[in-house]
Amino acid sequence: MRELTREELIRSFGIINIRIYPRDAIIGVNGEVFGFDEKKMVPYGKYRLSVGKPGYIQDRVRFNINKKTPYFISEIHLIPQATYTKIGSGELEIS
Numbered sequence: 001m002r003e004l005t006r007e008e009l010i011r012s013f014g015i016i017n018i019r020i021y022p023r024d025a026i027i028g029v030n031g032e033v034f035g036f037d038e039k040k041m042v043p044y045g046k047y048r049l050s051v052g053k054p055g056y057i058q059d060r061v062r063f064n065i066n067k068k069t070p071y072f073i074s075e076i077h078l079i080p081q082a083t084y085t086k087i088g089s090g091e092l093e094i095s
Helices: 006-010
Strands: 013-021 026-029 032-034 039-043 045-052 059-065 071-077 084-087 091-094
Touching: 013 026, 013 045, 013 059, 039 045, 045 071, 059 071
Parallel strands: 013 071
Antiparallel strands: 013 039, 026 032, 026 045, 045 059, 084 091
16 A cells, blocks of 8 residues: 555545534534534545434434545534424314
């Protein structure tokens, strides 16, 4: 296997920048915990982003970091899960 040149090595990294709402949601990138509004330098490759918080619909995204797209910037707003409450004689209230 050949060694990478300095230029190839420097260019083989990209940036991930993610903002999630609500801010205390749990963010994982390839199974590693990622902080709110954290900017992280990562090697080129394929990534899986998962975001979740109890009471919200979980979100998952796949993306690549490569020479053509050396960054992933995203702002994700999780959607609250609807809750249903039976009121009176069989009517449902959605909140």
